[in-house]
Amino acid sequence: MKERVLRRPLAGKALPRQWVRVIETCCLTVLGFLLSQATVFDSLAPFGIAFAASVPKGRVNIFVAAGVAMGTIVPGGAGQPLRYLAALATVLAIQWIFGPFKRMVRHPAYAPISAFIAMAATGAALLPVYGTGISSLLSVGAESLLCGGSAFFFAVSLRILWEGRRITTLSRQELCSVVVSAAAILVALSRLDIAGISVGRILAVLMVLLAAFYGRESCGSIAGVATGLIMSLSSADMSHLGGAYAIGGLMAGLFSPLNRLASALAFIVSNGIVAVRVGGSPAVYAGLFEVMIASVLFILFPADWGASLRKVLDPKVTAIPVTEGLRKSVVMRLQFASKSLGEISQSVDAASKKLRKMTTPNLDTTFSQATDRVCRNCGLSMFCWGPACYDTQNAVNDFTSILRKNGHIERSDIPAYFSKRCCHVDEFLREINASYRDYAVREAAERRVAEVRGAVVDQFEGMADMIGELADQLEEAQSFDQPCANRVAEVLSEFNLPPADVSCLLDRFERMTVTAVVTGYDMQSVSLRKLTQAVGEACDRVFELPGVASVRDQTRLTFCQQAVYRLSIGCAQRSYQDGPLCGDSCESFFDGQGRAILMISDGMGSGGRAAVEGAMTTSLLGQLIKAGFGFDNSLGVVNSALMCKSRDEALSTLDVACFDLYTGHLQLMKAGAPLTLIRKNGKVLSCDTASLPVGILRDISFEHSEIRLREGDIILMVSDGAICSGTDWMEAELTAAGQFTAQQLAERIVEQARLRRLDGKDDDITALVGIVKKGV
Incomplete structure (x- = not known):
């Protein structure tokens, strides 16, 4: 975990790391002391032990333990100091x-389990001394559970603190x-307290x-x-606070749209009713x-300070602000950008053609x-x-075909009538050959420049088409x-996947697609099956396992x-000759x-270079397809x-099959x-179309074929090395596929292709x- 740096708001200079650690250690030690002084049921003090368990080893846990031990020993805290020291x-x-x-x-369960074990073990050890009755067993069990649960909440809060996250980024x-x-x-x-008025309870009411x-x-x-629950556990005299604070928080929230005074009065009246009943x-x-x-403190609370609280607490504010008007605005901007890039492509193409006419070397010249x-x-x-x-011009013109060929x-290529008349034949040959070499070099360079210009034009045109395609996809979306x-954002946070953005899109068929961009994705620590189940429960739908695409430190789950x-x-x-x-x-x-x-x-070919080209093409x-772009536009890119990869050809x-799992x-x-x-x-059935491979010409496109499949149908795609001995035997293999799995059938096809090549x-x-099977 990265070291966080505290900053002075006025000076703007970072504190040294040593000071950061000192301040952090002091704060955690004080918290350990205060929590060990917090008691429930008048004499039980599980919070200090829970806090110590939530601070992992290496995080100044010795100092935290010292603070907890001091709070335990100081009078007024735990009723059994030796037991809590043992815990x-x-x-x-x-x-x-x-x-x-x-x-x-x-693991999230580490701190709660360790706290529960420590409290339960020490409590069980004292049962023979204080009795083994039902009340004693329930007391030890309740305190152990409270200690374990508190450790979980403390661990989550400390992780948020050490990650330096803002309150606006927290999930519910x-x-x-934190609460x-x-x-x-x-x-x-x-x-x-002052004259029986408690500072802690005043702050608790203010928080509610x-x-x-x-x-x-x-x-x-x-x-x-x-x-209210925690305050009511602190003392038997405060048992009414659980209901008072809960009802007061509900009523204050219901009256909050009016103003602060109405919200405060609702809380006061609710507590007054509970007080009369008690x-x-x-x-x-x-x-x-x-x-x-x-x-009174709540009414005087500065409004500016509550802006961050409103962002994280108000469901209307935390909802992703995607509206129909915003969608239309985005679509229009994408369409305009697509047209602009298309015009740039045309302008660059027209300019390159004019420059080619001006700069292309001429053999006659x-x-x-x-x-x-x-x-x-x-x-x-x-x-x-x-x-x-x-005669002279004819001789020079005849040199063109010879130079193109050789x-x-x-000297033997020069006509006899020309060589007899010219008195500078050798010098003429040297000049012609030298000039042609220069011409050939300039022609090759110009051809390469033209290819690069063409590639740039294609890239601009491809980007225009891809942006236009995104605009069409967004326009077809029905609702969010x-x-x-x-x-879903809350579910991702529960799986320790902080969401940067989440979108739940419904198409015209009412099918939902959930797209989430998360940071810190780790394939080893996240179960995609459990995550998919949790996302499905959040949306009340059943989802397939997500598609995963990672770019730098962000991952998109669909x-x-x-x-x-x-x-x-x-x-x-x-591989060719069983090579590597x-x-x-x-x-x-x-x-x-x-x-x-x-x-x-x-x-092209076989071996390392062919492997690089094939892998680069599919990758x-x-x-591009995973990013949401169409096949034809992606092919152009x-x-x-x-x-542009290299000078060599x-x-x-490229053979692509796209199977729609909803329609077949x-x-x-x-x-x-x-x-x-x-x-x-x-x-x-056989699908064979005439088409050109990629990487040769600029204007390359897919040849498309379509068919609808059902359960039990089979797709077989092969490379050219499998069809050298014909395809009749492959048709027979497909017909008799029987109970073969997809992997078994693929291996059988490859082995038979090797044996049948003669x-x-x-x-x-x-x-x-690919074998089509029933989805559910």
């Missing part, structure tokens, strides 16, 4: 034993943990009023229940005075300059380019479910509703929009990337790829199989 020693022993196991220490669960932790501290402060006013009745009820005792009257003092340098000082120049101009001309988005079909996928490969690298690359994934994507790319296309075939619609897209076989209703040659072989 504290047990907690330290547990931390020392299990401290090296970092994964265990970071984290906010409740409970603050209430426990206020129990200790409730012992400070603030929560009710800025968070309405929901937050007011949460704060009232949490603080009866007039000094503690009850003191409680009413405390409520009045807290109400090259020959003219060469002959001028040789003939300008020759005495026969007037004759050669006068009466004999026709790259140079020799904001309450679901807020609930959940789609459970589909009608599912696709069982199997892939098998064999395969020139074919295959990939399969679910794009998070209810579609299964299968891809095969065959790089780039997969990333991949094609431009391959053309880099080409790959299969879309096949090919760019230079071999045929695809499909078994539909027991019959084998021409003595070898190639990379890849088979990708």
Whole structure:
């Protein structure tokens, strides 16, 4: 965890790390002292032990333990100091034993379990002394559970503190943990009183009023229940505070839309009713005075200070502000940006064509300059380019085809009539050859520049199309479910995945797609199945496992509703001569929009270079599809990337199958790829279209085919190395597939392709199989 730095608000300079640690240690030690002084049921003090357990080893836990021990020993705190000191020693022993196991220490259940064990073990040890009756057992059990639960809330609050998070980023669960932790501290402060008026209870009432006013009745009820429960446990005389604070928080929240005075009066009246029902005792009257003092402080509370509280507490403010008007505005801006990029592409293309005409080297001009340098000082120049101009020009024109073919001309290539008349033949040959070499170099450079210009034009055009496609997708969206988005954000926070953004989108078929961008995603520590189940419960729907796409430190999770079909996928490969690298690359994934994507790319040739080209093709296309872009626009980007990758020609075939898990619609897209076989209703169909591979020409597009599949149908995609011995045997294999799994069938196809090749040659072989099955 990164070291946080405290800043002086006026000077703006960071405090040294040593001072940060000193301040942090002092604050935690004081908290340990105060919490160990907080008692419930008059003599039980579990909060200090819970706080010590929530501070992991290495986080100044020795100093915290010292503060807890001091609070335990000082009179007025725990009724059995030796027992709590023993529990504290047990907690330290547990931390020392299990401290090296970092994964265990970071688990949310570590602190509650260690606190519960320490309190239960020491309580059980004293049962023979104080009796083993039902009341003693219940007392030990209740205190142990309270200690474990408090440790959980303290651990959550401390994690928020050490991460340096703002209050506006907290989820409801984290906010409740902070409220409970603050209430426990206020129990200790409730012992400070002036003429029977408790400072801690005044602050507790103020906290409930603030929560009710800025968070309405929901937050007011949460704060009232949490603080009232803990305060009522502190003493038998305060048992009425649980109901008083809970009802008061609810009523203050209901009257909060009016103004602060109405909210405060509602809280006072609610507590007055409870006081009348309980009866007039000094503690009850003191409680009413405390409520009045807290109400005055609440009315005088600065409005500017409550802005951050309103952002995190008010459900209307925390809802993601996506409205129909905002959606239309975003769509219009995306469409305008798409058109602007399209015009830029056209302008760059037009300018490059004009520059090409101006800068492209001309062979006639090259020959003219060469002959001028040789003939300008020759005495026969007037004759050669006068009466004999026709013969001289014909000889020079004949040099063009020879130079194009051989790259140079020799004396034997010169016509006899020209060599007999010209007195500078050798010098003429040198000039012509040198000029042609310069011309060839400039022509190659200009050709490469033209390719780069073309690639730039294609990139601008591709970006325009991709942005336009995003605008169309957003315009087709029917509605956004904001309450679901807020609930999903809370679920992600519970899984320690702080959400940067959450969207719950309903399409025109009322199918929901949940998209969340999170930070700190760790595949090892998060169960996607449990996370999917929790997200489904939050949205009251059943979702598929999410599609996962990571960029730098952020990860996008896309959940789609459970589909009608599912696709069982199997892939098998064999490299050329069983080498370590395969020139074919295959990939399969679910794009998070209810579609299964299968891809095969065959790089040019075999071995390492072919492997790089094939892997680059599938990787780039997969990333773009996962990002939400269409196939045709993504193909243009991949094609431009391959053309600009190196000076050498880099080409790959591309075979893509997109299966819609909701409708059974299969879309096949090919760019230079071999045929695809499909078994539909027991019959084998072949899809073979003529197309060009990517990486050669600028204007490359997919050849599309479509078909609708049902349960039991099979998709078979192969590379060209599998079809060298024909496809009849593959059709027979598909017909007799029987009970083969997708993986078994793919492996069988590859093995049979290897055995059936009899021409003595070898190639990379890849088979990708998809079997349609029922979704539920």
